[in-house]
Amino acid sequence: MVADRTRRAVLGAALGGGLAATAVPTIRQYLRQFAPLSGGVWEAAQRDIGGDFSSPYGDATIRKDEFGVPHVEAENEQALAYATGYVHGADRLFQMDLVRRQMRGTLSAVAGSATVETDEFHRRMDFTAAAEATVERLRGTETEPIVEAYVEGVNLARRRERLPIEFELLEYEPDPWTATDVMLVEKQIAWALTGNFRPLERSVVADEFGEDTVERLYPDRMDHDSPILRNRELASGSRELPDGTAGNSSRSSSSSSRNLGSVGFADHPASDQTVNRSDSQGSQELSEPTENGSGGHRVGAELAAWCSQFTSPDGVGSNSWLVSGAHTADGEPIVCNDPHLTLMAPPVWYEQHVECPVYEARGVAFPGAPFVVIGENGAGAWGFTNVGADVCDHYSYETDGEGRYRYGEEWREFETETVTIAVDGGSNRTIERRKTVHGPVVEEADQEVAVAWTGLAGTETFAAVRDLGHSEGIDDVVSALRRFDAPTQNVVYADRDGNTLYWTTGRIPIRRNDGANGGSGDGEAVRGDRIFDGSAREGEWSGFEPYGTPSWEGFVQFEDKPGLVNPDYVATANQRVMDDPGFYLGDGYAAPFRGARAYERLDEAVAGAEGGGATIDMETMADVQQDVFDRRAELLVSDLLDVRSQLEGDADAFAETLDAWDGRMETDARGALLFDQLLDAFRQIVFEDPYDAAGLEDSPLPNDWILLTLSADDPWFDRSDVPAREDALIQAAERVATDVDEDGLDDYGDVNKLGIDHPLGVGFLGYDAARADGSAATLKNVRVDSDVGSSWRMIAPPNGDSTAILPGGNSGDYFSDHYDDQLSMWLDGEYKSMAAVHGGSTFATFAGEGGGDA
Amino acid sequence: MSTAADLQTALDRIRADQQGRWIATIVGIGIGILAATIDPVGIVLGAMLVALPARDPYRGVFRGLGFGLLVVGLLAVQLLLAGTLGPAVGLGLPFYLAVGIGVGFGVLGGLVRGIV
Numbered sequence: 002m003v004a005d006r007t008r009r010a011v012l013g014a015a016l017g018g019g020l021a022a023t024a025v026p027t028i029r030q031y032l033r034q035f036a037p038l039s040g041g042v043w044e045a046a047q048r049d050i051g052g053d054f055s056s057p058y059g060d061a062t063i064r065k066d067e068f069g070v071p072h073v074e075a076e077n078e079q080a081l082a083y084a085t086g087y088v089h090g091a092d093r094l095f096q097m098d099l100v101r102r103q104m105r106g107t108l109s110a111v112a113g114s115a116t117v118e119t120d121e122f123h124r125r126m127d128f129t130a131a132a133e134a135t136v137e138r139l140r141g142t143e144t145e146p147i148v149e150a151y152v153e154g155v156n157l158a159r160r161r162e163r164l165p166i167e168f169e170l171l172e173y174e175p176d177p178w179t180a181t182d183v184m185l186v187e188k189q190i191a192w193a194l195t196g197n198f199r200p201l202e203r204s205v206v207a208d209e210f211g212e213d214t215v216e217r218l219y220p221d222r223m224d225h226d227s228p229i230l231r232n233r234e235l236a237s238g239s240r241e242l243p244d245g246t247a248g249n250s251s252r253s254s255s256s257s258s259r260n261l262g263s264v265g266f267a268d269h270p271a272s273d274q275t276v277n278r279s280d281s282q283g284s285q286e287l288s289e290p291t292e293n294g295s296g297g298h299r300v301g302a303e304l305a306a307w308c309s310q311f312t313s314p315d316g317v318g319s320n321s322w323l324v325s326g327a328h329t330a331d332g333e334p335i336v337c338n339d340p341h342l343t344l345m346a347p348p349v350w351y352e353q354h355v356e357c358p359v360y361e362a363r364g365v366a367f368p369g370a371p372f373v374v375i376g377e378n379g380a381g382a383w384g385f386t387n388v389g390a391d392v393c394d395h396y397s398y399e400t401d402g403e404g405r406y407r408y409g410e411e412w413r414e415f416e417t418e419t420v421t422i423a424v425d426g427g428s429n430r431t432i433e434r435r436k437t438v439h440g441p442v443v444e445e446a447d448q449e450v451a452v453a454w455t456g457l458a459g460t461e462t463f464a465a466v467r468d469l470g471h472s473e474g475i476d477d478v479v480s481a482l483r484r485f486d487a488p489t490q491n492v493v494y495a496d497r498d499g500n501t502l503y504w505t506t507g508r509i510p511i512r513r514n515d516g517a518n519g520g521s522g523d524g525e526a527v528r529g530d531r532i533f534d535g536s537a538r539e540g541e542w543s544g545f546e547p548y549g550t551p552s553w554e555g556f557v558q559f560e561d562k563p564g565l566v567n568p569d570y571v572a573t574a575n576q577r578v579m580d581d582p583g584f585y586l587g588d589g590y591a592a593p594f595r596g597a598r599a600y601e602r603l604d605e606a607v608a609g610a611e612g613g614g615a616t617i618d619m620e621t622m623a624d625v626q627q628d629v630f631d632r633r634a635e636l637l638v639s640d641l642l643d644v645r646s647q648l649e650g651d652a653d654a655f656a657e658t659l660d661a662w663d664g665r666m667e668t669d670a671r672g673a674l675l676f677d678q679l680l681d682a683f684r685q686i687v688f689e690d691p692y693d694a695a696g697l698e699d700s701p702l703p704n705d706w707i708l709l710t711l712s713a714d715d716p717w718f719d720r721s722d723v724p725a726r727e728d729a730l731i732q733a734a735e736r737v738a739t740d741v742d743e744d745g746l747d748d749y750g751d752v753n754k755l756g757i758d759h760p761l762g763v764g765f766l767g768y769d770a771a772r773a774d775g776s777a778a779t780l781k782n783v784r785v786d787s788d789v790g791s792s793w794r795m796i797a798p799p800n801g802d803s804t805a806i807l808p809g810g811n812s813g814d815y816f817s818d819h820y821d822d823q824l825s826m827w828l829d830g831e832y833k834s835m836a837a838v839h840g841g842s843t844f845a846t847f848a849g850e851g852g853g854d855a
Numbered sequence: 856m857s858t859a860a861d862l863q864t865a866l867d868r869i870r871a872d873q874q875g876r877w878i879a880t881i882v883g884i885g886i887g888i889l890a891a892t893i894d895p896v897g898i899v900l901g902a903m904l905v906a907l908p909a910r911d912p913y914r915g916v917f918r919g920l921g922f923g924l925l926v927v928g929l930l931a932v933q934l935l936l937a938g939t940l941g942p943a944v945g946l947g948l949p950f951y952l953a954v955g956i957g958v959g960f961g962v963l964g965g966l967v968r969g970i971v
Contacts, residue, residue, distance in 0.1 A: 012912075012969040019963040023896055035952045036895030036960075037930040038888070042949055047937040765946045815946075816939040 034169055041169030046816045048163040050091040056847035058083045058150050066841035069811040069819025072354045074839055076849070079150040081357040084847050085371045086154020090178070091845075093351055093368035093813040094159060095167040097182070098175045099760055100369055104128045104185040104192075109430075110423040111173045117430055120422045122311045125434055126441050128192070130548045131457045132184035138459030138550055144467050148180050151371040165814050167761060178369075186369040187463055191456040191488040193313045193342070194387045195507075197589060200395050200532045201305035201450065202700055208299065209695045217715065218703040221530060221588040222577060224710070227597035229491065229503070229571065230563055230579035298397040298532040303446035306699035314343075314787040318575035318591045319386035320626070320780055322599055323493040325501045325569050328607045330616035333800040334495035337622050338375055338384025339791040341782045346759045346768050347813040347820065350375075350793045352805070354837055355470075362470040363803075363837050365793050368813070372466040375793060377835070380473045381496035382797035386573045389589035390489035390509055391528075392455040394542075396439045396535030407536040408438055409515070415442065439535055440547040451535060453542060455508045459550040460486035465506075475500040475566070482506045483559050486551075489587075491573040497799045503571045504564035505578060509557040509586065512540040530588040557584055570607060572599035574780075592706035594632040594778035602628060602780075619804065622796045627830040628780040634664040634676050636709040641679065641734060644727050651738035652731075655679075666779050668750030668772040677752060677776070678741055682733035684708055691722045705778065755785050755828075757809065768809060768821050771828055781830065796832065804832035866971065869908050879908040884922065891926050898926050898957060902964025912969035919965020920958065927957035 022028055034042050051063075059080030064072045071088045075081035089097065102108045106124035108116035139145050155178035168174065207215045319340040326332040342349045350365035353373065364376010375384050398406035405412045415435040422430040435442040440453040461484040468481030474496045482492060482504055489507030494500075512529050514522020515538035522539060533540035543555025563578045563586075565571065576596030578586060602625045610616045638659045645656045655675055662672020688702045703711075711717060713726035724732060746752060750772030759766035775781035775790070783790040790808065797803040808827045812819035826833065869875040887901015902919035909915035930953060934940040944950050 008912075009970045012966045016963060016966045016970065019960075020896065020899060023899075031952065032895035032956065035949050035956060036891075036898065037926045037953045037957045038891045038933075039893060039895055039897065040953060042946075043930060043934070043943070043953070046934055046939045046943050049937070765949065816937075816942045818938075820942075 030172070033172070041172070042166055044163060045166040045169045045814075048165065048814060048816065050158075050162045050814075051844040052161075053846045053848070054087070054157060054161070055850060056080055056083050057153070057850055059847075059849045061847040062839075062843060063088050063845040064839050064841040065844040068352075068822060068833060069817065070352045070354065070841075071811075071844065072839040072841060073356065075355075075357045075847075078357050078359055079146055080847065080849070081355055082147045082150040082371045083154040083157075084845070085353065085355055085366075086151035086156075086178075087158045087845060087847070088154075088353070089151075089351065089366075089368050089371075090155035090158025091162050092811065092817075093347065094155075094175060095165050096347060096760075096813050097155070097178070097186075097369040100189050101182045101185050104132070104189050106420075106422065109425065109427075111171045111425055113425045114427040117422060117424060117427075118307075119311060121430065121432055122308070122443065124420050124422060124432060125443050126452065126457070127434060127436070127548070128185060128188045128457070129181065131459075132181045132188055134459035134548050134550065135184040135187065135463075136180045136459075138461060139464055142461075142464055144464040145180075147371060147467065148183050148463070152178050152180055152183065155369075166766070166816070170761065170763065183370045184463070186367050187460065187487075188456055190367060191460075191462070192454070194488040194490075195390065195392050195456070195589075196312050196454060197391075197393050198305060198308040198312060198395065199391075199588060200530055201300050202309060203530075204299050204532060205302045205305045206697060206700050209697060214717065217711075217717070218707055219588075220707075221528075221590075223590065223593060223706050225576075225593040225597065225706070227593045227600050228577040228579050229573045229596065230565065231600070298534055300397065300450060300532065301446060301448045302696070302699065304444070304448035304450065307445035308443055309699065309701075314789060318389075318595075320572075320574045320595060320599060320782065320791075321384040321386045321491065321493045322572040322603060322625075323495050323501050323503070323568070323570060324603065324607070324617055324622075325495070325567065326499045327569055328610050328617050329798075330610075330618040331798075331801070332499075333798050334499060334501050335617070335619070335622055335796065335798045335801075336377075336382040336384055336493055336495045337626055337796050338386070338493070339626060339782070339794040340375065340385065341784075341789055342792040344755070344757045344788045344790050344792060344808050346757050346766060346809055347811075348792060348807045348809040350807060352793075352807060352811050354839070356837075356839070360471045361837060363835055364795070364805075365807075370463060372463060373470050374466055375795065377797045377799060377803055377837075378470055378472065379497075379837075381475070381478065381494055381500075381799045382795075382803065383469060383478065383492060383494040384795065384797075385490040385492055387575050388489040388491055388505055388507065388578060388587060389575055389591060390505070390507065390587035391530060391585070391589060392487065392489055392507065392509060392587075394439070394453045394510070394512065394529050394533060394540050396437070396451040396453070396533045396540065397449070398437065398451070398534075399536040406437060409517075409536070409538045413438065436547065437535065438547075450532060453510075453545070453547065455489075455510065455545070455551075456487040457547050458545060459548075462486050462488075474498060475502055478502060479504070486553075491578070493571065493573065495799050501567050501569075501571075502565070503568050503573070505562040508551070508553050509562070509584070510542045510545065511555055511557060511584060512542060513555075514539045515541045526585070528585045528588075570603050572596060572603055574599055592704045592778070594706070595780055595782070598628060598630060598632050598780055599625065619796055619798065619801065623804075623830070623832065626780060626794055626796065629666045629774050629776070630664050631666050631673075631676070631776050631778050632664075633680065633705055633709060633776075633778050634662075637680055637683065638662070638664070638676065640709075640730055644731055644734075647727075647731055648734055651742070652734045655734060655738045655741075666749060666753070666776040667774050668753060669748050671748050673749035674746055674752060675737065675741065677749060678737040678746075679733055680705070680708075682736050682740075683730060686729045686733055687711075687717075687723060687726075691720060694722055753783065753785055755783055755788075755790070757788060757824075766815055768824055771824075773828055774830075791827075794827070794832065795835070797835070803835035805835050806832050863971070866907060870910050876908040876910075880905050880918070883908070884925070887922055888926065888929065895956065895960070898923060898960035899964040901926070902961045903967040904964075906965040906968040907971060909968045912966075915968020916962060916965040918968075919961045919963070921961070922964065923957040923959070923961020926961070927954050930957075 059076040061075035061080045061084035106120040321338040351368045354363040362373040362378040364373040418434045437451040439451045465484035485506040494502040516523045544552040574595035575591035576593045577590045666673045754770045755773040756770035757768040773783045775783040777784040795805040810819040810821045883904030890897025902922040905922045906915035906919045
């Protein structure tokens with residue numbers, strides 16, 4: 002009897018305890034998410050998206066092909082946008098919500114305290130106000146109703162479809178999508194490509210190593226001969242130049258060239274090419290300031306490190322090139338583009354094919370906005386790469402400790418606003434957001450600067466992108482690019498008539514030290530690569546008001562930007578645009594390895610074609626896009642072989658392997674492994690160790706071009722904590738020779754494993770790690786350390802069958818067959834068709850008012 | 856007689872009768888599955904309902920376990936029909952957690968037979 006009672010008591014306690022445990026919040030959360038039959042994750046696994054709906058805008062149909070790419074057909078452009086919004090919302094809603102939360106600074110409301118710092122930065126920058134200004138800027142334009150219809154389409158999906166797994170894991174429901182959110186998507190990519198705090202970072206390095214050192218280690222112009230525009234020089238009075246038809250080997254129509262008279266560029270032989278300059282501003286006014294820039298005001302390392310967290314990792318860039326029909330097998334131009342952005346699951350881009358009576362386009366869009374950004378339409382194809390232009394300035398001030406800063410002769414109040422950051426499961430954080438005449442103030446550890454950035458205003462970029470989709474040839478494209486405000490981009494374009502175009506877009510400020518109103522300057526143009534004294538009215542922009550509607554009157558005029566109409570071929574890979582653009586363009590150019598390699602390959606292909614050899618076709622372009630030759634190896638391996646006589650034992654065998662290696666970063670190559678490890682070790686000895694010793698762990702290191710070309714005579718190698726260059730190389734080789742064997746590494750694939758993460762950081766939502774060919778400096782671009790690489794590879798002949806591939810899949814739904822169905826193809830260098838046909842099965846239909854069940 | 860005593864008597868009667876056990880078990884399964892689709896604790900409730908008619912506490916625990924496995928099996932069928940069983944299993948830990956919750960809650964509910 003006693004035993005029976007005891008048993009009942011024990012079992013009762015166990016049962017009661019077990020049930021009580023289900024009320025513990027953390028356990029309860031897991032149960033809500035993962036319990037069989039009731040768990041939200043399993044509901045998400047049974048999403049059944051698509052169906053028949055009504056539309057206030059007109060009939061539309063969405064078909065999805067074998068890769069989950071939507072083919073949207075509608076009776077008018079608004080109906081098209083509505084359906085596009087629906088399919089974006091159905092396929093990528095979490096990704097969209099994450100972008101807007103990041104830019105609005107509301108991540109912590111769902112993610113908790115881990116994201117408070119990023120929220121604080123984005124709240125201080127007030128990207129939302131810039132997006133609202135952009136909505137206002139587009140009010141009354143043809144773009145406004147398209148955005149409105151798109152937003153309604155997204156919200157249809159938000160209301161009607163089960164939410165994807167991420168919302169179940171974080172246990173929240175998204176707010177309605179808005180036009181401001183659409184514009185935040187533009188701000189997000191623009192900031193990722195042009196937002197920077199380089200002057201702050203370099204001032205910190207200069208404080209430690211001296212300004213001379215900074216000028217040598219971070220030159221704004223790297224000494225190489227592969228700019229985008231080679232062998233070209235500035236010419237004033239360009240309107241007197243031929244209008245582009247004379248001697249043009251492409252099939253440019255005369256009407257195109259006439260209409261481009263205001264642009265007025267000509268194609269010239271590569272040995273004597275002249276780039277146009279309009280005479281809208283005198284060349285003296287635009288002449289590039291020569292004083293180099295780590296000078297200027299100073300901030301502490303804390304602010305520089307804090308701000309730099311919120312800019313893109315090193316290496317975000319892209320490749321694009323075009324070859325005119327003069328050199329291709331079928332006489333038609335080809336456009337190639339692979340933007341190197343963050344690789345993530347799902348991919349940054351969303352592929353779509355959209356068609357209505359007024360236009361048809363296929364390519365990739367940013368989820369959250371309706372427009373094809375990179376792709377093609379019935380008339381032509383286009384692609385983008387980042388320029389590296391400097392469109393972001395930083396200002397410090399004299400303050401009075403009473404909430405005022407000096408601006409010339411005046412003392413002005415900071416524009417202040419109290420902002421509360423909601424934190425899920427933690428205490429909310431309250432900050433005081435401040436703005437000056439130049440822009441928002443970012444602060445950390447009692448240090449602060451104001452930021453002026455071209456994206457912090459009402460911009461027309463999405464109107465320009467819409468215009469690209471509607472374009473019917475090169476003239477329309479030039480008109481569209483005039484409205485392309487931010488980010489600054491290299492554009493390559495080719496049309497069905499055989500015209501080709503390279504142009505730089507985006508607004509580029511001309512800074513002047515204002516001599517009026519108490520300013521200390523004389524109105525001269527200055528470079529932007531320093532922290533300006535805002536109180537002395539240094540570095541003033543004209544025609545720009547933060548969060549307002551800019552006139553851009555004091556910016557570089559469109560005609561003055563580097564570009565070419567009907568180039569034979571041109572390659573862009575974020576390298577310096579040209580030797581002397583005539584104004585201060587930027588200090589953010591990439592090392593020239595990719596750009597030089599692209600030109601090397603194109604030069605060979607063109608010479609081969611002209612010499613009667615193999616002609617250039619899609620296969621040639623794919624081969625260039627998949628090129629894994631690393632030009633860094635040419636420099637480093639030859640230096641190593643120069644000191645080979647001083648190497649011993651394993652290091653000598655190591656050098657022998659490298660000597661026999663072909664420089665290709667292939668996973669099964671031992672030479673590629675040794676080179677990769679040698680480069681890392683050499684970088685560590687020459688830069689990382691001394692930087693760490695100086696407390697500069699958070700400062701960006703000089704790039705690999707500097708590492709590999711810095712002369713042995715450079716004073717850097719005289720430092721006590723830096724070995725002589727030869728010695729550093731020998732030490733690196735001996736270290737790697739030992740480490741590679743100790744670590745059991747056989748080939749490059751053992752270290753170059755690409756694991757693409759999901760933004761939530763939840764392992765099971767990421768893509769499995771895989772051995773990947775390529776490196777940070779190869780055209781086939783993979784950067785495993787920073788998860789950056791080719792986010793979309795496209796080969797697009799305007800008159801041919803275009804192909805492309807995504808690094809993952811088109812669906813953002815983990816449970817979809819199309820979540821990662823392109824990943825292995827992307828890794829293997831394969832492509833799929835971009836044919837503009839409405840294939841596949843019907844995914845959703847939209848009936849104009851009166852039909853459907855919505 | 857008290858209500859508890861009445862209940863005990865009814866249970867004893869069901870436990871002694873094979874047909875009664877079957878009917879009670881089927882009703883318990885139905886109620887339990889319905890409850891499990893509404894709330895995770897529904898799995899415990901269902902396991903308790905199918906355990907109570909068992910002839911002894913050991914059989915009760917096994918019945919509870921069986922109910923938990925049934926719930927997991929139903930989830931697998933749902934996912935199979937949705938075409939997402941593969942990726943669901945591929946989630947790894949979350950799927951094993953679902954199996955663990957089903958099994959654990961089933962056994963937990965089955966303990967009730969040792970009490971009543």
